[in-house]
Amino acid sequence: MTYPIAVLVSGRGTNLQAILDACASGAIDASVVFVASNRAGVPALVRADRAGVPHGAFTTDEYKTRAATHGAMADALVAAGARLVVCAGFDHILAPVFFVKLAGVPVINIHPALLPFFGGKGMHGDKVHAAVLAAKAKESGVTVHRVHPDTVDLGEVVVQRRVPVNEGDDVATLSARVLAVEHEAIVEAVRRCIAKEAVS
Ligand code: GAR
DSSP states (O other): OOEEEEEEESSOOHHHHHHHHHHHHTSSSEEEEEEEESSTTOHHHHHHHHTTOOEEEOOHHHHOSHHHHHHHHHHHHHHHTOSEEEESSOOSOOOHHHHHHTTTOOEEEEESSOTTTTOSTTOOTHHHHHHHHHTTOSEEEEEEEEOOTTOSSOSOEEEEEEEEOOTTOOHHHHHHHHHHHHHHHHHHHHHHHHHHHHHO
């Protein structure tokens, strides 16, 4: 059965693209049924549009509170029939109502470091790579993990990949090396989740 998944995004959307490409090529037996963003007009929504995937922006400007915003987002995902939610560069902490409305639907997130290191509130994108470099860490990586209400970067690991930090790296070189691995890891994580859900 082609597995219906939803993807949450906030910006560029290259991880979303990796998922869309893997669905299109048959590398995973899944289909993106909805893409939701917490920002309007971002490149990730253009990618969804280009792929013919239903999409929407759910902003706190429009819905006023985080709970109302994430509640509306969850309603759209439920209506689309999503059975797995992938946070791919999504920079909001999901309100508890999101999990209530999507009870029984696993939520996963990709983080550009080796959790439990360099994670937590406010650690997003280039800030993570800057912290890794500032700590003079010898390696970084990618972690895809489950997301639960009221926690940040603490859920069970689904996929983890190591990436070396090279002499002379800056945020741009390190983030590019990590991002290439993210695109493989996110597809592998979706594959693992849908295999697990399909038998349970
Ligand atoms: C990715 O590097 C992802 O790991 C990171 O945001 C970037 C989004 O890129 N997420 C976090 O830092 C989560 N804390 P993308 O929009 O091109 O997929």
